[in-house]
Amino acid sequence: MYADALRSTFPDLDPGVDDLFLLEPHQIAELPERAPSRELAAVLHAHSTVCGFLLRRHPAIEGYLTELLADHGPVAEGELAACEQALVWELADWIAYQRAPEMYDAGAQVDWDLAAVTELVTLDGQVVIDAGAGTGRVALAAAAVARHVYAVEPVATLRRYMRARATRLGLDNLFAVDGFLHAIPLPDASADVLVTCQAIGWELEDELLEIRRVVKPGGTALHLFGASSARDSDNPLLRALVTHGYQPDTYDDGSVVIQRYCLQIGAGPELNRDPVG
Numbered sequence: 001m002y003a004d005a006l007r008s009t010f011p012d013l014d015p016g017v018d019d020l021f022l023l024e025p026h027q028i029a030e031l032p033e034r035a036p037s038r039e040l041a042a043v044l045h046a047h048s049t050v051c052g053f054l055l056r057r058h059p060a061i062e063g064y065l066t067e068l069l070a071d072h073g074p075v076a077e078g079e080l081a082a083c084e085q086a087l088v089w090e091l092a093d094w095i096a097y098q099r100a101p102e103m104y105d106a107g108a109q110v111d112w113d114l115a116a117v118t119e120l121v122t123l124d125g126q127v128v129i130d131a132g133a134g135t136g137r138v139a140l141a142a143a144a145v146a147r148h149v150y151a152v153e154p155v156a157t158l159r160r161y162m163r164a165r166a167t168r169l170g171l172d173n174l175f176a177v178d179g180f181l182h183a184i185p186l187p188d189a190s191a192d193v194l195v196t197c198q199a200i201g202w203e204l205e206d207e208l209l210e211i212r213r214v215v216k217p218g219g220t221a222l223h224l225f226g227a228s229s230a231r232d233s234d235n236p237l238l239r240a241l242v243t244h245g246y247q248p249d250t251y252d253d254g255s256v257v258i259q260r261y262c263l264q265i266g267a268g269p270e271l272n273r274d275p276v277g
């Protein structure tokens with residue numbers, strides 16, 4: 001269960017049911033895949049305001065919630081607290097984004113080293129997009145050498161956190177932009193390099209099309225993953241990247257291991273909107 005990993009990553013977080021009011025619409029849309037059904041139903045039966053909040057914030061969730069509440073009845077009073085904890089811990093990274101970005105930053109899944117990028121492509125004087133930028137670990141490092149860095153991130157708290165860090169570091173070339181990888185709010189052919197770190201695959205086919213649109217012909221797209229992903233040869237996301245022409249390799253400097261998937265735009269097979277087989 002993801003909750004176990006999150007409990008050890010964020011030992012001081014102490015999430016509660018009221019943290020569910022911090023969820024963003026795109027996160028509510030992901031609840032069917034992320035939230036344990038029985039526990040979510042138990043919480044919604046017991047806390048009708050949370051249910052109302054989710055419906056208001058992301059109306060398209062209504063069909064799923066209606067079915068969920070019909071399939072799972074309320075739990076006994078003595079069981080409710082355990083259900084609440086199981087649910088909020090399963091979503092604890094989203095809660096950490098909102099309540100404690102610095103905790104998320106400290107517990108990030110991938111140790112980071114800009115050399116993992118610059119070994120493959122120079123960022124000096126380049127226009128770089130870091131998509132799914134989180135607390136800006138990649139974007140801030142890139143901004144030290146790049147001309148401009150556009151850090152695309154849908155969570156407002158994380159964009160604010162990133163901006164504050166850029167200001168403290170005296171970086172005036174980092175722009176934190178609201179957006180998604182499948183809908184990047186930047187013009188065609190506007191970037192030399194696009195990087196993601198543990199941040200691709202929500203809507204992969206549309207994301208790959210967006211990447212080809214925003215990166216200049218001859219530019220580079222690079223997706224980074226932690227060492228555990230590197231061992232997962234059955235990971236359908238990683239296989240799909242290879243199908244789309246990305247070249248896999250591993251960066252290993254003795255302390256940091258990063259799996260990289262790199263594509264020179266204009267060099268891979270043309271994409272279409274058919275799902276990857």
Ligand SMILES: C[S@@+](CC[C@H](N)C(=O)[O-])C[C@H]1O[C@@H](n2cnc3c(N)ncnc32)[C@H](O)[C@@H]1O
Nearest residue numbers: 108131132133134137155180181197198199202
């Ligand atoms: C696992 S974190 C990685 C953050 C950062 N790249 C790092 O390495 O620390 C994933 C990030 O992607 C953001 N995100 C979620 N859905 C997204 C989407 N559809 N498009 C772009 N970013 C998204 C999350 O808010 C989160 O900040």
